[in-house]
Amino acid sequence: MGNSYSIAHKSGEIWTGQANLQPITFKSDRLLANGTSVSFISSARAFFQWPDFTRKPVFKFIAKRIGPFNGTVTLDRRRVYILPTRAGLVFLLLLLLLLVGSVNYNKSLGFVLTFILLGLGNVILFATWKNLAGSRLRAGGSLPVFAGEKAGFAVQLENQSVQTRYSIAVSHQGREYEVVDVPGEAVALAHFQVDAARRGILQAGRFRLSTEFPTGLFVAWTWIDLSMQTLVYPRPALSAEIPISTSVEAGDQPMQSAGMEEYAGLRKYQPGDSWRRVAWKVVARTDELVTRQYHGGQPQLQWIDWQSLSVSGSEARLSVMTRLVIDAEAAGRNYGLRLPGVEIEPAHGRSHYGHCLKALALYGDS
Amino acid sequence: MAIADHKLTPVLIGIHLVALPMYSRLPPYILLTMAVLTLWSLLIIAGRARQPKAWLRIVLAGVVIVALLASYGTVFGQEPGIAMLLMLSFLKLFEMKARRDVLLIIFVGYFLVATHFFHSQSPWIAAYVFVVVIYLTSLLIVFSDRLGSTDFKTRMTMSARMVLQAIPLMLVLFVLFPRIQGPLWSLPDDAKSATTGVGDEMSPGSINDLISSSAVAFRVQFKGEPPAPKDLYWRGLVLSHYDGKTWRRDDAPEDLQPELSAVSAAAQPVEYAVMLEPHGRKWLYSLESLVSLEGGYSVTRELQVLTKKEIISVFSYAMTSSLRSRNRSLSAQEREKNLLLPQDFNEKSVTLARRLRMAAGDDAEYADSILNYFNTETFSYTLSPPLLGDNAMDDFIFNTRAGFCEHYSSAFVYLMRAAGVPARVVVGYQGGTLNPLDDYMIVRQSDAHAWAEIWLADKGWMRADPTSAVSPDRIDFGILGAGLEAGRMPFMLASNNKWLLQLRYTADSLNHNWNKWVVGFNEKKQQALFESLGIEDINKSTLFSWMVVAMTLMGGVVAWWVFRQGERKSKRDVASYYYSLFCRKLERAGLMKQPSESPDEFLVRIVQHFPHLKDKASLITRQYQQMRYGGEADDGHKKRLVLAVKQFRAR
Structure with missing residues (x-):
């Protein structure tokens, strides 16, 4: 339940890694929430999906074409595969039937029709292939997420031809996430999500781009790994888990117990906030996720210290620290972070916040 | 997922486009069911009705089956099968759950348009089917365009382009695909129905009905001059058996060989090739008297030419006839x-026959006297003859005295037989009009005719046309000149408008060539085509391998065609191309653009080095920047840039 919100709510824009690019706004309504049954997923599943034979060691040579790549990849002829869909096979059966009928009834125009449909199939084969082949791909950026959430990745699809490339679907791990059109001489973003199970660096791995346009008789697809990665912050502990012995400095008053908190108003939902604190009534009314805020005269400066936490297990400790960072940032306090071997001076603001969470995410890696 | 209701509309239109040519031959129950289902789906589209529940769909399916049974008595066979497929398409409209349901309807549509060719293979129906195929293909696009970003025009353009690109491969296959003489299995009985033409029996009214049809029976191309109208008797069947009302075939046993070779080929042979429209029967038409023919047809003693299979598509054959020779065989x-x-019927007629025979010197003279009798007595030629009673001959000869060619030929043969002269009825066509635009003759259903043949001991079988005694113009000027009721004549034929005539001949000429090269393209034509290219004795396996090679080549050509689309140079590319040309010209003059330099910076340097080029260089730079980076570059920018760069001289 904790992760089943759509990333559409989270952000309206994604900053790409390249400095010269403008932030690219994506249409979030096409993004799919976890488990939401959006129509075309089920219809896509009803159709034929060929097995991903590239995983077999025999086909290593194919795997080389998949990547990982850095920078721009052009989908050339070696990277785009094509096969008939189930509908395509039925179409072939229809052609056979028409041919037998034409022979049997000796109808010349029957032959003409059969052959024109066969020719059409041939044209469709190339047209479907061409709808995908030749496009250029670039990693489109991603946002850090908390463990347990889904990391969203964007792929930039560049169309250099003047013809629109229609209905290109992006999927990952057998699940389809988005369908995009790429207009002629333009760039479009396609998004997919990857489960962020553990903190640290998450590799997006390879994803699949496929298209059945223009007829659904053939499916052209490619597997590509663009070495996309994102940072996964530790899973924030729920507020209730926070031990009272949290180190707070430079405040005159001692930290009040959780039970004594008083309601301090609403603020916009922050990733990691407890669902219990979401003001559902307000959400229902305004369609915006908001969290109830409590405070009890907290101090202005807070050290979030690895040592001072009486939590067993380093992952649990990181979880709690993450929660504290989130809360401190939300409350507008100055906070510092102390990890074994790492110390971040107290500050606040978006970059400080990111800095702290990154340190927590990468703790113990290096 | 349910397909959105508004997407039903194009599918509904598609089904109706597929069915349009069959409306006229679908039985009323089926049409009614179709109308109800259409109305219902329109209500669903308009949001006034819901998709029917599962039980209601079962009921609907039941209604359809009942309608089929009520109309055809069975659900098997060609016509009921087609109607059933059509009905299933309509029913499928009510349970479109996923894309595959729509695809099924579209595929059934592709199949159903092919069944139109059972009834007609005219260029018009071919053109119609072509358009419907484009439409159906655009439906495929509707349901694979998952964001719904294409509009109707885009889809139709795309679809039309794809179908056009399919034509080269179609042509290759059409010419090279090895033709097998079908059928592979016996055809259902109703595969042969729904054709018009002279039947294999004759009773009053049977030919009469054909007169108002301007449909083409066959087209003939003569080698050399066509014979005179009076010799254009196209023999179809010989009817020897009479039961008092109807004339039927009574062919000599098959083992009796005809005496084709005995006929002198020297006597005015006429060579001709016939393109016979499908009539669903097993015989061909020939001029009398047949001398020789190509192909494995059987010729009966009565000189009827029979085929093994019913003629269900345009059929071509070549023959030689001799206008002088006679069939002299009589066992x-x-x-x-x-x-x-x-x-014990028609006693008055029998008495008349005996009396006139007694008066005549021989059989020939007797025949003349009968013709004379028809001519001098008050017999009239009409398309609306009165009904005849049990003693049909007496009734006709002594009472009504008005009739059509079947009455006259029938009465003539009756009177001959009554007097002991062997005689028989021949049915076929008489006459034909030359198409002045193209050198061939058109014989229409309205030229259907019946005449008689009598046996004269010294001459053999002689043709006698009693109709000519009543209305000589019928033979010399064709059916239109026979002075019959104009209202019964085919409108197109009866008109004398010069433009209309011209148009008619052009259309028929198109039809003729279409039949000759497309509809009639068979094993023989295929072989003849290769022979004309100097390739003799091509067998099926060679043909097949050629086909595969040609297909591959053509597939490559089409691939190139498809891939080239949209890859043409965009405005940005054009700009870069000409700007780099400009840079190269400067380079030759000794000034090289640094990669790090922007066009503006480069312009400054150009002006420093070549002050006299300032205007031209800044013009080019401006145009280039406008096209490359400016939002609204148009063709004017392009033209100016191209011209300026071409005229640019650095020195």
Whole structure:
């Protein structure tokens, strides 16, 4: 339940890694929430999906074409595969039937029709292939997420031809996430999500781009790994888990117990906030996720210290620290972070916040 | 997922486009069911009705089956099968759950348009089917365009382009695909129905009905001059058996060989090739008297040419006839057969026959006297003859005296037989019009005719046309000149408008060539085509391998065609191309653009080095920047840039 919100709510824009690019706004309504049954997923599943034979060691040579790549990849002829869909096979059966009928009834125009449909199939084969082949791909950026959430990745699809490339679907791990059109001489973003199970660096791995346009008789697809990665912050502990012995400095008053908190108003939902604190009534009314805020005269400066936490297990400790960072940032306090071997001076603001969470995410890696 | 209701509309239109040419031959129950289902789906589209529940769909399916049974008595066979597929498409409209349901409807549509060719293979129906195929393909696009970002025009353009790109491969396959003489299995009985033409029996009214049809029976191309109208008797069948009302075939046993070779080929042979429209029967038409023919047809003793299979598509054959020669074979059995009359009927006619025979010197003279009798007595030629009673001959000869060619030929043969002269009825066509635009003759259903043949001991079988005694113009000027009721004549034929005539001949000429090269393209034509290219004795396996090679080549050509689309140079590319040309010209003059330099910075340097080029260089730079980076570059920018760069001289 904790992760089943759509990333559409989270952000309206994604900053790409390249400095010269403008932030690219994506249409979030096409993004799919976890488990939401959006129509075309089920219809896509009803159709034929060929097995991903590239995983077999025999086909290593194919795997080389998949990547990982850095920078721009052009989908050339070696990277785009094509096969008939189930509908395509039925179409072939229809052609056979028409041919037998034409022979049997000796109808010349029957032959003409059969052959024109066969020719059409041939044209469709190339047209479907061409709808995908030749496009250029670039990693489109991603946002850090908390463990347990889904990391969203964007792929930039560049169309250099003047013809629109229609209905290109992006999927990952057998699940389809988005369908995009790429207009002629333009760039479009396609998004997919990857489960962020553990903190640290998450590799997006390879994803699949496929298209059945223009007829659904053939499916052209490619597997590509663009070495996309994102940072996964530790899973924030729920507020209730926070031990009272949290180190707070430079405040005159001692930290009040959780039970004594008083309601301090609403603020916009922050990733990691407890669902219990979401003001559902307000959400229902305004369609915006908001969290109830409590405070009890907290101090202005807070050290979030690895040592001072009486939590067993380093992952649990990181979880709690993450929660504290989130809360401190939300409350507008100055906070510092102390990890074994790492110390971040107290500050606040978006970059400080990111800095702290990154340190927590990468703790113990290096 | 349910397909959105508004997406039903194009599918509904598609089904109707597929069905349009069959409306006229679908039975009323089916049409009614179709109308109800259409109305219902329109209500669903308009949001006034819901998709029917599962039980209601079962009921609907039941209603459809009942409608089919009520109309055809069965759900098997060609026509009921087609109607059933059509009905299933309509029913499928009510349970479109996923894309595959729509695809099924579209595929059934592709199949159903092919069934139109059972009834007509005219260029018009071919053109119609072509358009419907484009439409159906655009439906495929509707349902694979998952964001719904294409509009109707885009889809139709895309679809039309794809179908056009399919034509080269179609042509290759059409010419090279090895043709097998079908059918592979016996055709259902109703595969042969729904054709018009002279039937294999004749009773009053049977030919009469054909007169108002301007449909083409066959087209003939003569080698050399066509014979005179009076010799254009196209023999179809010989009817020897009469039961008092109807004339039927009574062919000599098959083992009796005809005497084709005995006929002198020297006597005015006429060579001709016939393109016969499908009539669903097993015989061909020939001019009398047949001398020789190509192909494995059987020729009966009565000189009827029979085929093994029903003619269900345009059929071409070549023959030679001789206008002078006669069929001289008559066995005792045949003599007896051709004298047979029903007993105890038409006594007055029999008496008349005997009286006139007594008065005549020989059989020939007797025949003349009968023709004379028809001519001098008050007999009239009409398309609306009165009904005849049990003693049909007496009724006709002594009472009504008005009739059509079947009445006259029938009466003539009756009177001949009554007087002991072997005689028989021949049905076929008489006449034909030359198409002045193209050198061939058109014989229409309205040229259907019946005449007689009598046996004269010294001459053999002689043709006698009693109709000509009543209305000589019928033979010399064709059916239109016979002075018949104009209202019964085919409108197109009856008109004398010059433009209309011209148009008619052009259309028919198109039809003729279409039949000759497309509809009639068969094993023989295929072989003849290769022979004309100097390739003799091509067998099926060679043909097949050629086909595969040609297909591959053509597939490559089409691939290139498809891939080239949209890859043409965009404005940005054009700009870069000409700007780099400009840079190269400067380079040759000794000034090289640094990669790090922007066009503006480069311009400054150009002006420093070549002050006299300032205007031209800044013009080019401006145009280039406008096209490359400016939002609204148009063709004017392009033209100016191209011209300026081409005229640019650095020195």
